[in-house]
Amino acid sequence: MSTQTENPTADRRLGEDLLVVEGLQKYFPIRKGLLQKTVANVQAVDGLTFTVKRGETLSLVGESGCGKTTTGRLLTRLVEPTDGTITLEGRDISHLSNSAMRPLRRDIQMIFQDPYGSLNPRHTVGTIVGAPFRLQKVKTPNGIKKEVQDLLELVGLNPEHYNRYPHEFSGGQRQRIGIARTLALKPKLIVADEPVSALDVSIQAQVVNLLEDLQSEFDLTYVMIAHDLSVVRHVSDRVAVMYLGKIMEIADRTSLYERPMHPYTVALLSAVPIPDTNRRENRERIRLQGDVPSPINPPKGCRFHTRCWKAQDVCKTTEPPLAQLAPGHAVACHFPENKDSLTIDPTGAAV
Amino acid sequence: MSQSSEDSLDGRAETRPAASGGPFLQVRGLRVHFPTDDGVVKSVDDLSFSVERGKTLGIVGESGSGKSVTSLSIMGLHKPGTADITGEILLDGQNLVGMNREKVRLLRGKRMAMIFQxxxxxxxxxxxxxxxxxxxxxxxxxxxxxxxxxxxxxxxxxxxxxxxxxxxxxxxxxxxxxxxxxxxxxxxxxxxPELLIADEPTTALDVTVQAQILDLIRDLQQEFNSAVVIITHDLGVVAELADDIMVMYAGRAVEYSTAADIFNSPQHPYTWGLLGSMPRLDRERTERLQPIKGTPPSLINVPTGCPFNPRCAYAGLNSDLSFTVRPEFRDVGGGHHIACHLSAEERTRIWDTEIKPKL
Structure with missing residues (x-):
């Protein structure tokens, strides 16, 4: 990582907003008939608003189908949003064309979930990790090979493995190759989609530690997409809980895990199996009934009301806004949990 | 079909008397080896365990530790001719190793069944x-x-x-x-079924659904009093369900005891490593996870001595023993089995002073 121009202002600007997302929406149309008329929409992401500060880790969690992966693909502009804006360092990138987006691709990179599917089996590690330099025509004074070997060393691989093919590596090592490729152009924002969920427990811990080390070394900003709530607590500064394309609760790590306010968050946390046999008997678990409803026709009002044990009539008709109920802790619920412990008056709350 | 259904009735009649006493499933010295062009893959190497009716055994290990190969051997699902299976798999006293495939087929479904990942x-x-x-x-x-x-x-x-x-x-x-x-x-x-094997039954599922499925398996077991073997890499899942836990590494059992023992006083360095690798919701957040260094070994070239020695932080503590002699899988008190050369004092000292405080 020696050759590229250092970003001298990065340290000074640590903590300011790097990414601002407002009202982000993505509908996938369902077309039918001869004229391919749009008959319905899959409302994958429906009105997300959040910011990501430089140097922090924001995690998006939720069950499958909640839109977290679509959000990741929107942030990296692999898909174009239906509505809303994505602003990176003050520049609106929501509808940039492919060619206008290309120079920005070096600023936003992605780590993929599947370490088997994300590396071309016919390319050597050198080609794979060196591709960003070639594609972005980045000058490397000591040659691409030297650069790639530095990267391999950085992620804990042997630089001599430059000429090997992906199949010669284990899952954890492949994930490291993917991370090396991601880091090649020193991105400002890394979107990591389930970066460790395909790995074994002992390897998972190695990769989590690697991601944290790299973050503190290069002031990286992560948007982490994950479903494992234990891992999320370990890596995140802030956490956004998603359900059916909407943010239900967003808060810093400590508040979210110690004082979850949205019933959905409470249910998710209570469902995590705890590796402690002494707790088996006296655990209170909230069992959510059924599955996540279809995003083609999501429930009216609060989208969670069909599975919520606190739901009342108002929840079926009025959608609760995402309101800040405590400093840095916003919840979209008419009847939030853990409200008594609040020190400030939740005047912003709906109803 | 009529021929085979008669067989199945006979099969049941034969086995019923043996049902008295003894664990329902007993595996003794099981070895499953796959000959390949590169050498023999020793997926399971001298494995023994047992499960009683109404009890749940959790088998924990990383990919390639032999846990799924074990379950497929019990069910008789290996393709004929690919695997060399030796040892004994006693289902209610009846040895399944080397049994006629058609007979095993009739046991499947009725006497034993499997939930796949x-x-x-x-x-x-x-x-x-x-x-x-x-x-x-x-x-x-x-x-x-x-x-x-x-x-x-x-x-x-x-x-x-x-x-x-x-x-x-x-x-x-x-x-x-x-x-x-x-x-x-x-x-x-x-x-x-009297024996239910669940191979990673919840790995692909969301946590809310996982909780529903685990509850379901628990309820059904109580209702039918079946013996259950649950195979997973998630220590949280086995802590919820299992009565006994077996930790596997490189095709061998390295630790075997009651679930409470495994979580409260684990004795094998690999189990310590697994516990240190997992971030936990029920504890204070630690600054760093304590991963196990390196990667699991190739099953064609299993390290000599203790197979865990290249990744073990304590392998050098007993001169060269860990590198030369394969540790015996032995009872270290109260049915707690481990395969490790460390002495009891050393294990207690390391667990109390180095491992437990960091978890």
Whole structure:
């Protein structure tokens, strides 16, 4: 990582907003008939608003189908949003064309979930990790090979493995190759989609530690997409809980895990199996009934009301806004949990 | 078909008397070796364990530790000619190793059944969910299609499929992931199996669905008093369900004890490593995870001595023993078995001073 121009202002600007997302929406149309008329929409992401500060880790969690992966693909502009804006360092990138987006691709990179599917089996590690330099025509004074070997060393691989093919590596090592490729152009924002969920427990811990080390070394900003709530607590500064394309609760790590306010968050946390046999008997678990409803026709009002044990009539008709109920802790619920412990008056709350 | 159903009746009559006493499933000195062009892959190497009726054994290990190969051997699902299986697998006193494949087939479904990790590839996409459950039920029970269909609907209802009367005619792709997993559990339970093997039953599922499935397995076990083997890499899942836990590494058992012992006073360095690798919701957040260095070994070239020695931080503590002599899997008190050369004092000291405080 020696050759590229250092970003001298990065340290000074640590903590300011790097990414601002407002009202982000993505509908996938369902077309039918001869004229391919749009008959319905899959409302994958429906009105997300959040910011990501430089140097922090924001995690998006939720069950499958909640839109977290679509959000990741929107942030990296692999898909174009239906509505809303994505602003990176003050520049609106929501509808940039492919060619206008290309120079920005070096600023936003992605780590993929599947370490088997994300590396071309016919390319050597050198080609794979060196591709960003070639594609972005980045000058490397000591040659691409030297650069790639530095990267391999950085992620804990042997630089001599430059000429090997992906199949010669284990899952954890492949994930490291993917991370090396991601880091090649020193991105400002890394979107990591389930970066460790395909790995074994002992390897998972190695990769989590690697991601944290790299973050503190290069002031990286992560948007982490994950479903494992234990891992999320370990890596995140802030956490956004998603359900059916909407943010239900967003808060810093400590508040979210110690004082979850949205019933959905409470249910998710209570469902995590705890590796402690002494707790088996006296655990209170909230069992959510059924599955996540279809995003083609999501429930009216609060989208969670069909599975919520606190739901009342108002929840079926009025959608609760995402309101800040405590400093840095916003919840979209008419009847939030853990409200008594609040020190400030939740005047912003709906109803 | 009539010939084979007679066989199955005979098979049952033979085994019933042996049912008295002794664990329902007993595995002794099991070895499963796969000869390949590169050498012999020793997937399971001298493994012994047992499960009683009404009890749950959790088998924990990383990929390649031999846990799935073990379960496939019990079920007799290895392709003939590919695997060299030696040792004994006693199902209610009946040795399954070397048994006629047709006879093993008749035991499957009725006496033992399996829940697979991926329901999408374990179910046939061309047949409806109902057809697949009915097929299994009618092989073991001489009933009409209508009775079997009623049974299938009852089962789907039992595992929590909404409106089972209409969903029984759905194809697997019309079910969500959690529902497919439940449908497969219904299929596995259709003949009230006495042994249920669940191989990573919740790995592909969301945490809320996982909790539902674990509750379901627990309830059904209590109802049918079956012996359950649950195979997983998630220590949280085994802590919820298992009475006993076996930790596997490189095709061998490295630690075997009650679930409480494994979590409260684990004695093998590999188990310590697994516990240190997991971030935990029930503890204060630690600054760093304590991973196990390196990667699991190749099963063609298993390290000499203790197979864990290249990754073990304590391998040098007893001169060269860990590098030269394979540690015996032995009882270290109260039925707690481990395969490690460290002395009891050293293990206690390391656990109390180095491992426990960091978890």
């Amino acid at each position: 991926d329901p999408l590839s374990a179910m046939h996409p061309f047949y409806t969910v109902g057809t697949q459950i009915i097929e299994a039920y009618r092989i073991h029970n001489k009933v009409t299609k209508a009775v079997a269909r009623k049974h299938a609907i009852d089962l789907l209802d039992r595992v929590g499929i909404p409106s089972p009367k209409s969903r029984v005619d759905d194809y697997p792709h019309q079910f969500s992931g959690g529902m497919r997993q439940r449908a497969m559990i219904a299929m596995a339970l259709s003949c009230d």
